[in-house]
Amino acid sequence: MPGQLTNKVALVTGAASGIGRAVAQSFLAEGAKVVGFDRHESDVGTGHDAAYVGMVGDVRLAADNRRAVELAIQRFGQLDILVANAGIYDNRRRFLAFTPEELDTAFDELFGINVKGYMLAARTAADSLAKTHGCIIFTSSVSGSHAGFGGSLYVAAKHAVNGLTRQLALELAPEIRVNAVAPGFVPTNLGGLESLGQAPSNTGPSAADLPLQVIAAAQDYASAYVFLASEAATRMATGSVLELDGGAAARGPRR
Numbered sequence: 059m060p061g062q063l064t065n066k067v068a069l070v071t072g073a074a075s076g077i078g079r080a081v082a083q084s085f086l087a088e089g090a091k092v093v094g095f096d097r098h099e100s101d102v103g104t105g106h107d108a109a110y111v112g113m114v115g116d117v118r119l120a121a122d123n124r125r126a127v128e129l130a131i132q133r134f135g136q137l138d139i140l141v142a143n144a145g146i147y148d149n150r151r152r153f154l155a156f157t158p159e160e161l162d163t164a165f166d167e168l169f170g171i172n173v174k175g176y177m178l179a180a181r182t183a184a185d186s187l188a189k190t191h192g193c194i195i196f197t198s199s200v201s202g203s204h205a206g207f208g209g210s211l212y213v214a215a216k217h218a219v220n221g222l223t224r225q226l227a228l229e230l231a232p233e234i235r236v237n238a239v240a241p242g243f244v245p246t247n248l249g250g251l252e253s254l255g256q257a258p259s260n261t262g263p264s265a266a267d268l269p270l271q272v273i274a275a276a277q278d279y280a281s282a283y284v285f286l287a288s289e290a291a292t293r294m295a296t297g298s299v300l301e302l303d304g305g306a307a308a309r310g311p312r313r
Contacts, residue, residue, distance in 0.1 A: 061089030062288040067134040069126055071117050071179055072144030074098045077197060077244060077276045081141055084280035085287070086110060091134045095126045096144070117144045117175030123182040130186070137186040139287045142176040143197040146249040148209035149256050163253040164211060172215040173222070180226060180236075188233040195286050196223055198240040200303040207242075211251075216240075220299050227297030235296040237286045241279050242303030274302075 068085050072078035073094030082092050086109055094112040111133050115122030130137045146168055156164065180194055187194065201208040202216035219238060227236040250256025282300055285291055 061087065062284055062290070063139075064089030066090045066138040066287065067093075067130055067136050068139035068141060068287065069093045069095060069130050069137060069179075069183060070141040070143060071095045071126075071175065072197075073112065076248065077241065077279055078141070078143040080276040080280040081143065081283045082110070084277070084284055085139070088284055088288075090139070090287075093126060093130045093133070095122075117142075117179060118170045120178055120182065123178045126179075127182050127186055136190050137183060138190045138192040140179060140183040140187060140192070140194045141197070141283060141287075142179040142194065144175055145172045145197060146251065148212040149250050151209040151211070151251075151254075151256075153210040160254060164251050167251055167253045168211045169215055169218075172212075173218045176219060176222060180222075184230065184234065188230075191233055191292075193235040193237070193287055193291075194226065194230075195283055196236075196238040198223070198238040198299055200240055200242045200301060202238070202240050202299065203301065223299055224297045231296060235286075235292070237291075237295055237297070238299045239279060239282045239286070240299050240301045240303070242274070244274065244276055244279065 063085055066089070068090050070078050070082045070085070070092060073082045074096035075098070078096070082094050085092050091109045094110065095115055095117070096112070097114060097116055111129060113126055113129055115125060117123065127137060148164070148168060176196055183194070196219050198219045199207070199216040201213045202220040205213055207213070208216070220240075223236055223238040230236055279302055282302055286295060286300070
């Protein structure tokens with residue numbers, strides 16, 4: 059039986075781990091061909107088989123984004139889906155805990171990956187996506203609509219992603235649909251700010267803190283990306299931010 063994404067070609071950034079890896083695996087299971095783009099060579103895989111090819115690069119560089127799109131076209135002949143997912147976290151660092159000099163560097167690092175990286179991926183892929191009437195899916199966060207689930211840098215960046223989702227939905231219609239998935243806590247060792255020497259973060263609420271009393275794995279979110287990329291969502295879904303947080307926003311952040 060054909061999968062929901064049979065004959066589709068997807069480019070997934072941040073594909074080496076966490077949600078990006080889960081999305082790439084789910085897309086493959088649904089019949090898509092996938093280009094995985096990540097800065098970690100050991101995890102993204104640079105070989106290829108009939109349906110998957112990985113490449114190493116930096117989402118902050120226009121040239122690397124262009125290489126990723128060109129790889130999809132050269133290897134698979136088209137591009138239907140962009141999942142801009144690569145991101146880092148600020149480990150909930152409070153605003154006044156930064157010196158001005160630290161903030162200067164940390165802003166460039168986090169916004170470079172979490173916002174500029176999304177914009178570059180979208181712009182580089184847009185011409186190819188328009189030809190296939192494709193779609194863009196951004197990974198946002200509960201922090202994109204609510205304060206208190208990250209530090210000031212992360213919350214500001216994810217608010218920017220939600221705004222970008224809605225603006226591009228207007229600008230790129232009717233050829234390209236643009237949506238976002240906004241997860242709550244995902245135990246994926248999300249990278250911290252290297253400029254501050256932060257280790258990857260895997261801390262968050264316990265299941266008892268959430269109304270649904272469940273801490274979801276990365277794979278639990280992948281079906282939302284499959285839906286937004288599928289024919290089922292083609293007619294009306296654009297400019298939407300799909301919040302999947304176990305009720306975290308309804309409960310409010312931990313103090």
